[in-house]
Amino acid sequence: KQEVTQIPAALSVPEGENLVLNCSFTDSAIYNLQWFRQDPGKGLTSLLLIQSSQREQTSGRLNASLDKSSGRSTLYIAASQPGDSATYLCAVNRGSTLGRLYFGRGTQLTVWP
């Protein structure tokens, strides 16, 4: 069974800091890994998708890395802003059923001005 863990559970930082959010998974046989953002009471917004053959993906101030052999992914947020405040979820896709995701509990991020 695939288990996904996210550390830290919560993070509160001043505006402008560079952040690191961590995700680990127990079964390295994954198809891809996806990072999402969830605002309170809302659905999920896809941020980055990393295929198992890739090492990293970048979008604007976000960079996600993947080390499949060690079962880890990291989401870097550069120059954080108050608008980045949300819960960030990591999810892995094992590939046996494309789209069946295993989620972590998320990291709740607060960026204060």
Add this chain to the structure above:
Amino acid sequence: GAVVSQHPSWVICKSGTSVKIECRSLDFQATTMFWYRQFPKQSLMLMATSNEGSKATYEQGVEKDKFLINHASLTLSTLTVTSAHPEDSSFYICSARATGANTGELFFGEGSRLTVL
């Protein structure tokens, strides 16, 4: 990007009644849709996988007679919570994968907040 729409976004109902939630892919066709449930401070848990034109596949512990799923077209899946009880109160989110896409990327709806009194 691809858009998935859920309706209603929130609903309050009395115990014992049934509630239907719709999930639509607006600008793409989705052979497969997924229904998740999220309790406060918890992560998303997959309830069932919905395939167009066939029966849904339910996860262990999810009652298929209580959570009825219908995927009658390539753009619409519905989840009906039958005889709802207060413990069914939760945030229900659907997701969809574009037909033919092999990236495995999922697009999520905005979610539906169900409160059963």
